[in-house]
Amino acid sequence: MYNFDEIIDRQNSKGSYSSKWAKEGFALACFGEDEIPNDRIALHVADMDFRCAPAIKKAIEEVTKHGIYGYSMPNKDYYDAINNWYLNRYGLDISDYKIYHSHGTHKAIEEAVSRVSNVGDNIMVLLPSYSYHRDIDGIGRKLLGVKMLNNNGNYSIDFIEFEEACKVSKAFVLCNPHNPSGKIFSDEDLIKMAYICRFYHVVIISDEVHGDIVRSDKCFKPLVKVVGPRGIITCNGINKTFNLAGLASTYFIIKEEKLNKLYDGYFSSASPFEIAATIAAYNESASWVDELNQYLDIEIKEVVEFIHTNMDKAIVKEPEGTYILWIDFSKYGFSDDELHNIIYKEARVIAQSGSHFDDNDQFQRFCIASPKKVVMEAFGRIAACLNNRK
Ligand SMILES: Cc1ncc(COP(=O)(O)O)c(C=O)c1O
Missing domain, CATH: 3.40.640.10 (Type I PLP-dependent aspartate aminotransferase-like (Major domain))
Known part of the structure:
Protein backbone atom coordinates (compact mmCIF):
# COMPACT_ATOMS: atom_id res chain seq x y z
CA MET A 1 0.00 0.00 0.00
CA TYR A 2 2.84 2.44 0.77
CA ASN A 3 5.57 2.94 -1.80
CA PHE A 4 8.96 2.62 -0.12
CA ASP A 5 10.63 2.16 -3.51
CA GLU A 6 9.95 5.73 -4.59
CA ILE A 7 13.17 7.73 -4.89
CA ILE A 8 12.44 11.18 -3.50
CA ASP A 9 14.85 14.05 -4.05
CA ARG A 10 15.95 15.48 -0.71
CA GLN A 11 19.00 17.26 -2.12
CA ASN A 12 17.57 19.99 -4.30
CA SER A 13 13.85 20.01 -3.65
CA LYS A 14 12.27 23.03 -2.00
CA GLY A 15 11.37 22.55 1.62
CA SER A 16 13.66 19.56 2.23
CA TYR A 17 16.50 21.17 4.23
CA SER A 18 17.89 17.65 4.69
CA SER A 19 21.17 17.63 6.64
CA LYS A 20 21.97 14.14 5.34
CA TRP A 21 21.82 15.26 1.72
CA ALA A 22 23.48 18.66 2.25
CA LYS A 23 27.04 19.25 1.07
CA GLU A 24 28.10 20.89 4.28
CA GLY A 25 27.89 20.38 8.03
CA PHE A 26 27.92 16.82 9.31
CA ALA A 27 27.95 15.29 5.80
CA LEU A 28 31.15 17.18 5.00
CA ALA A 29 32.67 16.28 8.36
CA CYS A 30 32.04 12.57 7.65
CA PHE A 31 33.18 12.83 4.02
CA GLY A 32 36.31 14.73 4.93
CA GLU A 33 37.15 16.80 1.87
CA ASP A 34 36.35 20.26 0.54
CA GLU A 35 33.68 19.17 -1.84
CA ILE A 36 31.18 16.32 -1.78
CA PRO A 37 30.49 14.84 -5.23
CA ASN A 38 26.96 15.20 -6.63
CA ASP A 39 26.56 11.48 -7.17
CA ARG A 40 27.42 10.43 -3.61
CA ILE A 41 25.01 8.21 -1.70
CA ALA A 42 24.43 9.42 1.83
CA LEU A 43 23.97 6.63 4.37
CA HIS A 44 25.54 8.27 7.42
CA VAL A 45 22.47 9.72 9.16
CA ALA A 46 19.79 7.75 11.01
CA ASP A 47 16.78 9.11 9.24
CA MET A 48 14.88 7.61 6.34
CA ASP A 49 14.46 8.62 2.71
CA PHE A 50 10.82 7.51 2.81
CA ARG A 51 7.84 9.89 2.85
CA CYS A 52 6.06 9.79 6.20
CA ALA A 53 2.65 8.20 6.71
CA PRO A 54 -0.20 10.02 4.91
CA ALA A 55 -2.17 10.63 8.11
CA SER A 285 -0.18 5.13 11.29
CA ALA A 286 0.52 1.68 12.74
CA SER A 287 0.01 0.04 9.34
CA TRP A 288 2.71 2.30 7.86
CA VAL A 289 5.18 1.08 10.50
CA ASP A 290 4.20 -2.54 9.83
CA GLU A 291 4.80 -2.15 6.10
CA LEU A 292 8.02 -0.26 6.71
CA ASN A 293 9.28 -3.17 8.83
CA GLN A 294 8.31 -5.66 6.12
CA TYR A 295 10.18 -3.58 3.52
CA LEU A 296 13.25 -3.31 5.74
CA ASP A 297 13.18 -7.05 6.49
CA ILE A 298 13.53 -7.85 2.79
CA GLU A 299 15.97 -5.04 2.09
CA ILE A 300 18.28 -5.93 4.98
CA LYS A 301 18.27 -9.61 4.02
CA GLU A 302 19.20 -8.82 0.41
CA VAL A 303 21.88 -6.29 1.29
CA VAL A 304 23.51 -8.55 3.87
CA GLU A 305 23.42 -11.47 1.43
CA PHE A 306 25.00 -9.24 -1.21
CA ILE A 307 27.76 -8.25 1.21
CA HIS A 308 28.43 -11.86 2.23
CA THR A 309 28.68 -12.89 -1.42
CA ASN A 310 30.56 -9.93 -2.85
CA MET A 311 32.59 -8.52 0.03
CA ASP A 312 33.85 -11.75 1.49
CA LYS A 313 36.12 -10.22 4.13
CA ALA A 314 33.53 -7.83 5.56
CA ILE A 315 31.91 -8.93 8.81
CA VAL A 316 28.27 -7.97 9.10
CA LYS A 317 25.17 -9.41 10.74
CA GLU A 318 21.53 -8.73 10.06
CA PRO A 319 20.51 -6.25 12.76
CA GLU A 320 17.70 -7.52 15.01
CA GLY A 321 16.33 -4.00 15.31
CA THR A 322 17.10 -0.62 13.67
CA TYR A 323 17.91 -0.03 10.01
CA ILE A 324 21.63 0.16 10.73
CA LEU A 325 24.42 -2.00 9.32
CA TRP A 326 27.60 -2.06 11.38
CA ILE A 327 30.33 -3.48 9.19
CA ASP A 328 33.82 -4.55 10.19
CA PHE A 329 36.27 -4.19 7.29
CA SER A 330 39.41 -5.00 9.27
CA LYS A 331 40.04 -8.36 7.55
CA TYR A 332 40.83 -6.50 4.31
CA GLY A 333 43.96 -5.16 5.96
CA PHE A 334 43.65 -1.61 4.62
CA SER A 335 44.84 1.31 6.68
CA ASP A 336 42.08 3.58 8.03
CA ASP A 337 42.89 6.18 5.37
CA GLU A 338 42.84 3.63 2.55
CA LEU A 339 39.51 2.25 3.71
CA HIS A 340 38.07 5.75 3.96
CA ASN A 341 39.29 6.55 0.46
CA ILE A 342 37.76 3.39 -0.98
CA ILE A 343 34.31 3.84 0.57
CA TYR A 344 33.96 7.61 0.60
CA LYS A 345 36.08 8.89 -2.27
CA GLU A 346 36.09 6.04 -4.77
CA ALA A 347 32.66 4.49 -4.14
CA ARG A 348 31.24 7.90 -3.19
CA VAL A 349 29.23 6.55 -0.30
CA ILE A 350 29.05 8.49 2.95
CA ALA A 351 28.94 6.38 6.10
CA GLN A 352 29.95 7.10 9.68
CA SER A 353 33.35 5.88 10.80
CA GLY A 354 33.77 3.66 13.83
CA SER A 355 35.55 6.30 15.89
CA HIS A 356 32.20 8.09 16.27
CA PHE A 357 31.09 5.01 18.25
CA ASP A 358 34.28 3.72 19.87
CA ASP A 359 37.88 3.87 18.70
CA ASN A 360 38.14 1.84 15.53
CA ASP A 361 37.72 3.25 12.02
CA GLN A 362 37.85 -0.22 10.48
CA PHE A 363 34.14 -0.30 11.44
CA GLN A 364 31.70 1.73 9.39
CA ARG A 365 28.03 2.41 10.14
CA PHE A 366 25.51 2.57 7.30
CA CYS A 367 21.87 3.62 7.77
CA ILE A 368 20.00 1.86 5.01
CA ALA A 369 16.44 3.17 5.34
CA SER A 370 16.42 4.30 1.72
CA PRO A 371 14.86 2.72 -1.37
CA LYS A 372 16.44 -0.65 -2.04
CA LYS A 373 17.73 0.44 -5.45
CA VAL A 374 19.76 3.25 -3.85
CA VAL A 375 21.18 1.04 -1.10
CA MET A 376 22.09 -1.77 -3.53
CA GLU A 377 23.81 0.79 -5.77
CA ALA A 378 25.84 1.99 -2.76
CA PHE A 379 27.01 -1.51 -1.79
CA GLY A 380 27.55 -2.43 -5.45
CA ARG A 381 29.96 0.49 -5.75
CA ILE A 382 31.76 -0.37 -2.51
CA ALA A 383 32.13 -4.02 -3.52
CA ALA A 384 33.52 -3.05 -6.93
CA CYS A 385 36.05 -0.66 -5.40
CA LEU A 386 37.13 -3.16 -2.72
CA ASN A 387 37.50 -5.97 -5.22
CA ASN A 388 39.52 -3.75 -7.58
CA ARG A 389 42.14 -3.42 -4.87
CA LYS A 390 42.48 -7.10 -4.01
C1 LIG B 1 19.93 5.64 19.71
C2 LIG B 1 19.69 7.08 19.38
N1 LIG B 1 19.37 7.92 20.36
C3 LIG B 1 19.15 9.22 20.09
C4 LIG B 1 19.25 9.74 18.82
C5 LIG B 1 19.00 11.18 18.57
O1 LIG B 1 17.64 11.39 18.67
P1 LIG B 1 16.97 12.82 18.63
O2 LIG B 1 17.08 13.32 17.24
O3 LIG B 1 15.57 12.52 19.05
O4 LIG B 1 17.69 13.70 19.61
C6 LIG B 1 19.60 8.88 17.77
C7 LIG B 1 19.75 9.40 16.40
O5 LIG B 1 20.31 8.79 15.52
C8 LIG B 1 19.80 7.52 18.05
O6 LIG B 1 20.11 6.65 17.09
Whole structure:
Protein backbone atom coordinates (compact mmCIF):
# COMPACT_ATOMS: atom_id res chain seq x y z
CA MET A 1 0.00 0.00 0.00
CA TYR A 2 2.84 2.44 0.77
CA ASN A 3 5.57 2.94 -1.80
CA PHE A 4 8.96 2.62 -0.12
CA ASP A 5 10.63 2.16 -3.51
CA GLU A 6 9.95 5.73 -4.59
CA ILE A 7 13.17 7.73 -4.89
CA ILE A 8 12.44 11.18 -3.50
CA ASP A 9 14.85 14.05 -4.05
CA ARG A 10 15.95 15.48 -0.71
CA GLN A 11 19.00 17.26 -2.12
CA ASN A 12 17.57 19.99 -4.30
CA SER A 13 13.85 20.01 -3.65
CA LYS A 14 12.27 23.03 -2.00
CA GLY A 15 11.37 22.55 1.62
CA SER A 16 13.66 19.56 2.23
CA TYR A 17 16.50 21.17 4.23
CA SER A 18 17.89 17.65 4.69
CA SER A 19 21.17 17.63 6.64
CA LYS A 20 21.97 14.14 5.34
CA TRP A 21 21.82 15.26 1.72
CA ALA A 22 23.48 18.66 2.25
CA LYS A 23 27.04 19.25 1.07
CA GLU A 24 28.10 20.89 4.28
CA GLY A 25 27.89 20.38 8.03
CA PHE A 26 27.92 16.82 9.31
CA ALA A 27 27.95 15.29 5.80
CA LEU A 28 31.15 17.18 5.00
CA ALA A 29 32.67 16.28 8.36
CA CYS A 30 32.04 12.57 7.65
CA PHE A 31 33.18 12.83 4.02
CA GLY A 32 36.31 14.73 4.93
CA GLU A 33 37.15 16.80 1.87
CA ASP A 34 36.35 20.26 0.54
CA GLU A 35 33.68 19.17 -1.84
CA ILE A 36 31.18 16.32 -1.78
CA PRO A 37 30.49 14.84 -5.23
CA ASN A 38 26.96 15.20 -6.63
CA ASP A 39 26.56 11.48 -7.17
CA ARG A 40 27.42 10.43 -3.61
CA ILE A 41 25.01 8.21 -1.70
CA ALA A 42 24.43 9.42 1.83
CA LEU A 43 23.97 6.63 4.37
CA HIS A 44 25.54 8.27 7.42
CA VAL A 45 22.47 9.72 9.16
CA ALA A 46 19.79 7.75 11.01
CA ASP A 47 16.78 9.11 9.24
CA MET A 48 14.88 7.61 6.34
CA ASP A 49 14.46 8.62 2.71
CA PHE A 50 10.82 7.51 2.81
CA ARG A 51 7.84 9.89 2.85
CA CYS A 52 6.06 9.79 6.20
CA ALA A 53 2.65 8.20 6.71
CA PRO A 54 -0.20 10.02 4.91
CA ALA A 55 -2.17 10.63 8.11
CA ILE A 56 0.80 12.48 9.60
CA LYS A 57 1.29 14.65 6.52
CA LYS A 58 -2.42 15.48 6.58
CA ALA A 59 -2.35 16.38 10.27
CA ILE A 60 0.60 18.71 9.71
CA GLU A 61 -1.17 20.29 6.74
CA GLU A 62 -4.18 20.97 8.99
CA VAL A 63 -1.96 22.82 11.44
CA THR A 64 -0.34 24.74 8.58
CA LYS A 65 -3.77 25.89 7.42
CA HIS A 66 -4.56 27.35 10.81
CA GLY A 67 -2.13 30.20 10.32
CA ILE A 68 -1.34 30.90 13.97
CA TYR A 69 1.58 28.96 15.35
CA GLY A 70 1.70 30.37 18.86
CA TYR A 71 2.78 28.70 22.10
CA SER A 72 1.19 25.29 22.29
CA MET A 73 0.93 22.43 24.74
CA PRO A 74 0.30 18.71 24.50
CA ASN A 75 -3.35 17.94 25.24
CA LYS A 76 -5.19 14.84 26.43
CA ASP A 77 -5.28 13.41 22.89
CA TYR A 78 -1.47 13.58 22.79
CA TYR A 79 -1.05 11.67 26.06
CA ASP A 80 -3.81 9.18 25.16
CA ALA A 81 -2.10 8.48 21.83
CA ILE A 82 1.18 7.60 23.59
CA ASN A 83 -0.65 5.45 26.16
CA ASN A 84 -2.51 3.59 23.45
CA TRP A 85 0.64 2.98 21.44
CA TYR A 86 2.32 1.37 24.45
CA LEU A 87 -0.76 -0.73 25.14
CA ASN A 88 -1.30 -1.86 21.55
CA ARG A 89 2.31 -2.23 20.48
CA TYR A 90 3.99 -3.51 23.63
CA GLY A 91 1.07 -4.74 25.77
CA LEU A 92 2.17 -2.29 28.46
CA ASP A 93 -0.23 -0.08 30.40
CA ILE A 94 1.57 3.19 31.17
CA SER A 95 -1.50 5.09 32.33
CA ASP A 96 0.08 5.48 35.77
CA TYR A 97 3.41 6.73 34.38
CA LYS A 98 4.12 10.43 33.96
CA ILE A 99 4.80 11.37 30.35
CA TYR A 100 7.07 14.36 29.73
CA HIS A 101 7.43 16.01 26.34
CA SER A 102 10.98 16.69 25.11
CA HIS A 103 12.58 18.37 22.10
CA GLY A 104 14.46 15.29 21.04
CA THR A 105 16.10 12.34 22.71
CA HIS A 106 19.40 14.12 23.28
CA LYS A 107 17.57 16.80 25.23
CA ALA A 108 15.71 14.16 27.26
CA ILE A 109 18.94 12.32 28.08
CA GLU A 110 20.76 15.51 28.99
CA GLU A 111 17.87 16.50 31.28
CA ALA A 112 17.93 13.07 32.91
CA VAL A 113 21.71 13.05 33.38
CA SER A 114 21.63 16.53 34.88
CA ARG A 115 18.94 15.50 37.39
CA VAL A 116 20.37 12.17 38.56
CA SER A 117 24.05 13.12 38.81
CA ASN A 118 26.43 15.93 39.66
CA VAL A 119 29.25 17.56 37.74
CA GLY A 120 32.21 15.17 37.61
CA ASP A 121 30.12 11.98 38.04
CA ASN A 122 30.55 9.01 35.72
CA ILE A 123 27.74 8.03 33.35
CA MET A 124 28.04 4.58 31.75
CA VAL A 125 27.41 3.52 28.17
CA LEU A 126 28.09 0.24 26.38
CA LEU A 127 30.77 0.47 23.66
CA PRO A 128 30.48 0.72 20.75
CA SER A 129 27.92 3.41 21.47
CA TYR A 130 25.81 5.94 19.68
CA SER A 131 27.31 9.29 20.60
CA TYR A 132 25.90 10.58 23.87
CA HIS A 133 28.90 12.86 24.44
CA ARG A 134 27.03 16.12 24.31
CA ASP A 135 24.42 14.83 26.80
CA ILE A 136 27.15 13.64 29.21
CA ASP A 137 30.55 15.34 28.74
CA GLY A 138 28.71 18.36 27.38
CA ILE A 139 27.27 19.04 30.84
CA GLY A 140 30.38 18.27 32.86
CA ARG A 141 29.87 14.56 33.57
CA LYS A 142 32.27 11.82 32.44
CA LEU A 143 31.30 9.23 29.87
CA LEU A 144 32.44 5.83 31.11
CA GLY A 145 32.48 3.28 28.29
CA VAL A 146 32.09 -0.42 29.03
CA LYS A 147 33.30 -2.40 26.04
CA MET A 148 31.00 -5.14 24.85
CA LEU A 149 32.57 -8.42 23.76
CA ASN A 150 32.58 -8.87 19.99
CA ASN A 151 32.60 -12.41 18.69
CA ASN A 152 32.60 -12.15 14.90
CA GLY A 153 29.90 -9.47 14.91
CA ASN A 154 27.92 -10.96 17.82
CA TYR A 155 28.02 -8.54 20.71
CA SER A 156 27.54 -9.50 24.35
CA ILE A 157 27.91 -7.72 27.66
CA ASP A 158 30.94 -8.31 29.86
CA PHE A 159 29.04 -8.33 33.15
CA ILE A 160 32.21 -8.27 35.23
CA GLU A 161 33.27 -4.98 33.60
CA PHE A 162 29.67 -3.78 33.74
CA GLU A 163 29.50 -4.30 37.50
CA GLU A 164 32.88 -2.64 38.07
CA ALA A 165 31.66 0.42 36.16
CA CYS A 166 28.40 0.47 38.13
CA LYS A 167 30.37 0.76 41.36
CA VAL A 168 31.65 4.18 40.27
CA SER A 169 28.74 5.54 38.21
CA LYS A 170 25.55 7.46 38.83
CA ALA A 171 23.63 6.50 35.72
CA PHE A 172 23.73 4.15 32.76
CA VAL A 173 22.46 5.18 29.33
CA LEU A 174 21.20 1.96 27.78
CA CYS A 175 20.51 2.00 24.04
CA ASN A 176 18.06 -0.77 23.13
CA PRO A 177 17.72 -1.71 20.29
CA HIS A 178 21.40 -0.97 20.18
CA ASN A 179 22.88 1.60 17.85
CA PRO A 180 25.21 0.77 16.08
CA SER A 181 25.15 -3.06 16.41
CA GLY A 182 21.39 -3.51 15.88
CA LYS A 183 21.27 -5.92 18.83
CA ILE A 184 18.08 -6.29 20.86
CA PHE A 185 19.07 -7.21 24.40
CA SER A 186 17.50 -10.40 25.71
CA ASP A 187 15.23 -10.45 28.76
CA GLU A 188 18.03 -12.20 30.60
CA ASP A 189 20.50 -9.40 29.81
CA LEU A 190 17.96 -6.72 30.76
CA ILE A 191 17.23 -8.43 34.08
CA LYS A 192 20.95 -8.75 34.88
CA MET A 193 21.66 -5.12 33.94
CA ALA A 194 18.74 -3.85 36.02
CA TYR A 195 19.67 -6.03 38.99
CA ILE A 196 23.25 -4.77 39.06
CA CYS A 197 22.24 -1.13 38.48
CA ARG A 198 19.68 -1.27 41.27
CA PHE A 199 22.17 -2.85 43.63
CA TYR A 200 24.62 0.05 43.10
CA HIS A 201 21.88 2.75 42.88
CA VAL A 202 22.66 3.50 39.25
CA VAL A 203 19.70 5.04 37.41
CA ILE A 204 19.02 3.54 33.99
CA ILE A 205 18.18 5.99 31.22
CA SER A 206 16.79 3.63 28.60
CA ASP A 207 16.96 5.07 25.08
CA GLU A 208 14.36 3.04 23.17
CA VAL A 209 13.88 5.27 20.13
CA HIS A 210 14.61 2.41 17.74
CA GLY A 211 12.17 0.06 19.52
CA ASP A 212 9.53 0.02 16.78
CA ILE A 213 11.95 -0.88 13.97
CA VAL A 214 12.35 -4.59 14.51
CA ARG A 215 12.78 -7.66 12.25
CA SER A 216 9.65 -9.76 11.93
CA ASP A 217 11.13 -12.76 13.75
CA LYS A 218 12.46 -10.65 16.66
CA CYS A 219 10.73 -8.96 19.55
CA PHE A 220 11.55 -5.76 21.37
CA LYS A 221 10.27 -5.17 24.90
CA PRO A 222 10.54 -1.89 26.80
CA LEU A 223 12.91 -2.35 29.74
CA VAL A 224 10.19 -1.44 32.25
CA LYS A 225 8.01 -4.22 30.89
CA VAL A 226 10.70 -6.76 31.70
CA VAL A 227 12.01 -5.45 35.03
CA GLY A 228 9.39 -3.00 36.32
CA PRO A 229 9.73 0.78 36.59
CA ARG A 230 12.02 1.26 39.60
CA GLY A 231 15.07 3.42 38.85
CA ILE A 232 14.28 3.76 35.16
CA ILE A 233 13.70 6.74 32.85
CA THR A 234 12.56 5.62 29.40
CA CYS A 235 13.15 7.84 26.37
CA ASN A 236 11.08 7.32 23.27
CA GLY A 237 9.50 9.34 20.48
CA ILE A 238 8.06 9.57 17.00
CA ASN A 239 11.38 10.78 15.55
CA LYS A 240 12.82 7.47 14.40
CA THR A 241 9.74 5.26 14.00
CA PHE A 242 7.85 7.66 11.74
CA ASN A 243 10.78 9.50 10.11
CA LEU A 244 9.96 12.79 11.82
CA ALA A 245 13.37 13.70 13.27
CA GLY A 246 13.05 17.19 11.81
CA LEU A 247 10.15 17.85 14.16
CA ALA A 248 12.44 16.95 17.10
CA SER A 249 9.53 15.54 19.02
CA THR A 250 10.10 12.94 21.71
CA TYR A 251 9.06 12.21 25.27
CA PHE A 252 10.17 10.28 28.30
CA ILE A 253 8.18 8.28 30.81
CA ILE A 254 8.74 7.66 34.51
CA LYS A 255 6.69 5.85 37.10
CA GLU A 256 8.82 5.92 40.23
CA GLU A 257 7.77 8.74 42.56
CA LYS A 258 11.34 9.50 43.67
CA LEU A 259 12.47 10.04 40.06
CA ASN A 260 9.35 12.01 39.18
CA LYS A 261 10.12 14.38 42.06
CA LEU A 262 13.39 15.30 40.35
CA TYR A 263 11.31 16.74 37.52
CA ASP A 264 9.24 19.11 39.66
CA GLY A 265 8.93 22.33 37.65
CA TYR A 266 10.09 20.68 34.41
CA PHE A 267 8.79 22.51 31.35
CA SER A 268 9.11 21.84 27.63
CA SER A 269 6.91 23.67 25.14
CA ALA A 270 5.78 21.64 22.14
CA SER A 271 5.07 23.02 18.68
CA PRO A 272 1.58 22.42 17.26
CA PHE A 273 3.21 20.42 14.45
CA GLU A 274 4.69 17.95 16.92
CA ILE A 275 1.46 17.52 18.82
CA ALA A 276 -0.58 16.91 15.68
CA ALA A 277 2.08 14.57 14.27
CA THR A 278 2.28 12.50 17.46
CA ILE A 279 -1.48 12.01 17.58
CA ALA A 280 -1.71 11.08 13.89
CA ALA A 281 1.33 8.80 14.12
CA TYR A 282 0.24 6.79 17.11
CA ASN A 283 -3.49 6.73 16.38
CA GLU A 284 -3.53 6.30 12.62
CA SER A 285 -0.18 5.13 11.29
CA ALA A 286 0.52 1.68 12.74
CA SER A 287 0.01 0.04 9.34
CA TRP A 288 2.71 2.30 7.86
CA VAL A 289 5.18 1.08 10.50
CA ASP A 290 4.20 -2.54 9.83
CA GLU A 291 4.80 -2.15 6.10
CA LEU A 292 8.02 -0.26 6.71
CA ASN A 293 9.28 -3.17 8.83
CA GLN A 294 8.31 -5.66 6.12
CA TYR A 295 10.18 -3.58 3.52
CA LEU A 296 13.25 -3.31 5.74
CA ASP A 297 13.18 -7.05 6.49
CA ILE A 298 13.53 -7.85 2.79
CA GLU A 299 15.97 -5.04 2.09
CA ILE A 300 18.28 -5.93 4.98
CA LYS A 301 18.27 -9.61 4.02
CA GLU A 302 19.20 -8.82 0.41
CA VAL A 303 21.88 -6.29 1.29
CA VAL A 304 23.51 -8.55 3.87
CA GLU A 305 23.42 -11.47 1.43
CA PHE A 306 25.00 -9.24 -1.21
CA ILE A 307 27.76 -8.25 1.21
CA HIS A 308 28.43 -11.86 2.23
CA THR A 309 28.68 -12.89 -1.42
CA ASN A 310 30.56 -9.93 -2.85
CA MET A 311 32.59 -8.52 0.03
CA ASP A 312 33.85 -11.75 1.49
CA LYS A 313 36.12 -10.22 4.13
CA ALA A 314 33.53 -7.83 5.56
CA ILE A 315 31.91 -8.93 8.81
CA VAL A 316 28.27 -7.97 9.10
CA LYS A 317 25.17 -9.41 10.74
CA GLU A 318 21.53 -8.73 10.06
CA PRO A 319 20.51 -6.25 12.76
CA GLU A 320 17.70 -7.52 15.01
CA GLY A 321 16.33 -4.00 15.31
CA THR A 322 17.10 -0.62 13.67
CA TYR A 323 17.91 -0.03 10.01
CA ILE A 324 21.63 0.16 10.73
CA LEU A 325 24.42 -2.00 9.32
CA TRP A 326 27.60 -2.06 11.38
CA ILE A 327 30.33 -3.48 9.19
CA ASP A 328 33.82 -4.55 10.19
CA PHE A 329 36.27 -4.19 7.29
CA SER A 330 39.41 -5.00 9.27
CA LYS A 331 40.04 -8.36 7.55
CA TYR A 332 40.83 -6.50 4.31
CA GLY A 333 43.96 -5.16 5.96
CA PHE A 334 43.65 -1.61 4.62
CA SER A 335 44.84 1.31 6.68
CA ASP A 336 42.08 3.58 8.03
CA ASP A 337 42.89 6.18 5.37
CA GLU A 338 42.84 3.63 2.55
CA LEU A 339 39.51 2.25 3.71
CA HIS A 340 38.07 5.75 3.96
CA ASN A 341 39.29 6.55 0.46
CA ILE A 342 37.76 3.39 -0.98
CA ILE A 343 34.31 3.84 0.57
CA TYR A 344 33.96 7.61 0.60
CA LYS A 345 36.08 8.89 -2.27
CA GLU A 346 36.09 6.04 -4.77
CA ALA A 347 32.66 4.49 -4.14
CA ARG A 348 31.24 7.90 -3.19
CA VAL A 349 29.23 6.55 -0.30
CA ILE A 350 29.05 8.49 2.95
CA ALA A 351 28.94 6.38 6.10
CA GLN A 352 29.95 7.10 9.68
CA SER A 353 33.35 5.88 10.80
CA GLY A 354 33.77 3.66 13.83
CA SER A 355 35.55 6.30 15.89
CA HIS A 356 32.20 8.09 16.27
CA PHE A 357 31.09 5.01 18.25
CA ASP A 358 34.28 3.72 19.87
CA ASP A 359 37.88 3.87 18.70
CA ASN A 360 38.14 1.84 15.53
CA ASP A 361 37.72 3.25 12.02
CA GLN A 362 37.85 -0.22 10.48
CA PHE A 363 34.14 -0.30 11.44
CA GLN A 364 31.70 1.73 9.39
CA ARG A 365 28.03 2.41 10.14
CA PHE A 366 25.51 2.57 7.30
CA CYS A 367 21.87 3.62 7.77
CA ILE A 368 20.00 1.86 5.01
CA ALA A 369 16.44 3.17 5.34
CA SER A 370 16.42 4.30 1.72
CA PRO A 371 14.86 2.72 -1.37
CA LYS A 372 16.44 -0.65 -2.04
CA LYS A 373 17.73 0.44 -5.45
CA VAL A 374 19.76 3.25 -3.85
CA VAL A 375 21.18 1.04 -1.10
CA MET A 376 22.09 -1.77 -3.53
CA GLU A 377 23.81 0.79 -5.77
CA ALA A 378 25.84 1.99 -2.76
CA PHE A 379 27.01 -1.51 -1.79
CA GLY A 380 27.55 -2.43 -5.45
CA ARG A 381 29.96 0.49 -5.75
CA ILE A 382 31.76 -0.37 -2.51
CA ALA A 383 32.13 -4.02 -3.52
CA ALA A 384 33.52 -3.05 -6.93
CA CYS A 385 36.05 -0.66 -5.40
CA LEU A 386 37.13 -3.16 -2.72
CA ASN A 387 37.50 -5.97 -5.22
CA ASN A 388 39.52 -3.75 -7.58
CA ARG A 389 42.14 -3.42 -4.87
CA LYS A 390 42.48 -7.10 -4.01
C1 LIG B 1 19.93 5.64 19.71
C2 LIG B 1 19.69 7.08 19.38
N1 LIG B 1 19.37 7.92 20.36
C3 LIG B 1 19.15 9.22 20.09
C4 LIG B 1 19.25 9.74 18.82
C5 LIG B 1 19.00 11.18 18.57
O1 LIG B 1 17.64 11.39 18.67
P1 LIG B 1 16.97 12.82 18.63
O2 LIG B 1 17.08 13.32 17.24
O3 LIG B 1 15.57 12.52 19.05
O4 LIG B 1 17.69 13.70 19.61
C6 LIG B 1 19.60 8.88 17.77
C7 LIG B 1 19.75 9.40 16.40
O5 LIG B 1 20.31 8.79 15.52
C8 LIG B 1 19.80 7.52 18.05
O6 LIG B 1 20.11 6.65 17.09
